[in-house]
Amino acid sequence: MSAEALKGHLDGLLLATLEDGPLHGYAVIEALREGSSGHFDLPTGTVYPALRRLEAAGLVRSGWSVVSGRRRRTYEITPAGRRALTDQRTVWDRFSDAVNTLMRPRAQGAT
Numbered sequence: 001m002s003a004e005a006l007k008g009h010l011d012g013l014l015l016a017t018l019e020d021g022p023l024h025g026y027a028v029i030e031a032l033r034e035g036s037s038g039h040f041d042l043p044t045g046t047v048y049p050a051l052r053r054l055e056a057a058g059l060v061r062s063g064w065s066v067v068s069g070r071r072r073r074t075y076e077i078t079p080a081g082r083r084a085l086t087d088q089r090t091v092w093d094r095f096s097d098a099v100n101t102l103m104r105p106r107a108q109g110a111t
Contacts, residue, residue, distance in 0.1 A: 012088035
């Protein structure tokens with residue numbers, strides 16, 4: 001699935017990916033890919049700017065860590081990010097319910 005198709009949902013997906021604990025940038029990309037059975041295979045040019053945007057908004061914080069002997073920037077969700085994720089989940093539930101209702105086949109003869 002393309003980054004364009006995820007427009008408007010990427011922030012929520014990134015926050016959800018960080019919900020269980022801090023991850024370095026590439027691990028975020030891997031978690032998105034694995035968690036979506038390969039459907040969300042996003043380029044670094046999409047994910048890293050989004051993480052920086054979330055950090056600027058106070059929803060994510062970053063710091064440096066050493067992972068496998070390499071220094072990497074690690075991202076974690078903030079309390080404000082957790083509240084934003086809760087709100088985004090509510091919006092997503094309403095949106096997906098409406099889409100599912102419209103996309104389900106209708107009985108023959110129904111208008």
